[in-house]
Amino acid sequence: MPPQPDGEGWAVVNKKAADFSIDPTEQRNLDVAKELERQCWADRRRVDSLALRGQLPLQARTLPAVTQQGANTVGCLAGEEVWCNYLVLAKPGERRQAGAVGVVGEKPADQKHFSFMLSAIMRVGRTYRTINLVLPEVHGLGTYKLGNDKYETTSPMAAHLTLSDTKQVKYSTTTDHYTTVRRFPSTLTITRFDTTARVISGIFRGSVCDISKNGGPIPVTQGRFDVHYYKE
Numbered sequence: 001m002p003p004q005p006d007g008e009g010w011a012v013v014n015k016k017a018a019d020f021s022i023d024p025t026e027q028r029n030l031d032v033a034k035e036l037e038r039q040c041w042a043d044r045r046r047v048d049s050l051a052l053r054g055q056l057p058l059q060a061r062t063l064p065a066v067t068q069q070g071a072n073t074v075g076c077l078a079g080e081e082v083w084c085n086y087l088v089l090a091k092p093g094e095r096r097q098a099g100a101v102g103v104v105g106e107k108p109a110d111q112k113h114f115s116f117m118l119s120a121i122m123r124v125g126r127t128y129r130t131i132n133l134v135l136p137e138v139h140g141l142g143t144y145k146l147g148n149d150k151y152e153t154t155s156p157m158a159a160h161l162t163l164s165d166t167k168q169v170k171y172s173t174t175t176d177h178y179t180t181v182r183r184f185p186s187t188l189t190i191t192r193f194d195t196t197a198r199v200i201s202g203i204f205r206g207s208v209c210d211i212s213k214n215g216g217p218i219p220v221t222q223g224r225f226d227v228h229y230y231k232e
Contacts, residue, residue: 063222068192070199070228074100074120074131077221078163078178078208083131085120100131102200102227104138113137115232116200118225128166133204133225135159135188143189146206147180161186161220163208178208184217201226 022030061082064073075084085100105115116138122129135144136159147160162179180186186206193200204223209215 064224064226066203066224067226068199068201069226070197070201071226072100072102072228074118074133074225074227076131076204076223077219079218083129083163084122085131086122086124100225100227102225102229103232104198104200104229105232113139116229118227126168128168130162130164132162132164133160133188134162138190138193140193141190143187146186146188146204147182147184159188161188161204161206161208161223163220176210177212178210178215178218180206181209181211181217184209186220188223198229198231199227200229 062084063075063077063082064071064084067073073085075082077083100118100120102116102118105117114137116133116135118131118133120131122131138144144159147158160180162177164175164177166173166175184207186204186208188202188204190200190202192202202225204220204225206220207217208220209217
């Protein structure tokens, strides 16, 4: 028995210690999440190993289907290269591929348009790519210009498509940004804009340039997107 403290009013109390152990259900949930994370990293290592040998997985070299159901997909050809959403994720209870994310801004009370932004990640091997579409003024179905005359292309308020390509070389990374510019016409056509189901879909085409290097235009063809969007 430990020594009693000095002074009056003290007494030794034998009390059962609190139980801070994890209950079986919580432990099972943790085990499932840990296994999913392990599978995720195993998938990434396998894909990276294949990519370094020039063997990309089918999903990373195939454009997603043209759909209008909120499939959370986006893709296009930039030159002859496939750009699409491809990133393996693991969450408790599921193991899936990351989809494209769309956000639609609420229509201001004194205006008659919405804003639309879409982003997606493609990670494979030592390559990390992002796709970003921005339309500051969406009035509904129809065709919109990208990199148009109303705004400067470098402005965040410009309607544009930007493809960013980051590559890792040893211990450093380099990133090239390709974006639509006004002198090379590009368009995006919205084929579904359902504010009840929160689905926006469409197609796009045109050209992008590496404006930091004054590079020539790269054709963008067979562009398509289909997302279940969030409201901003």
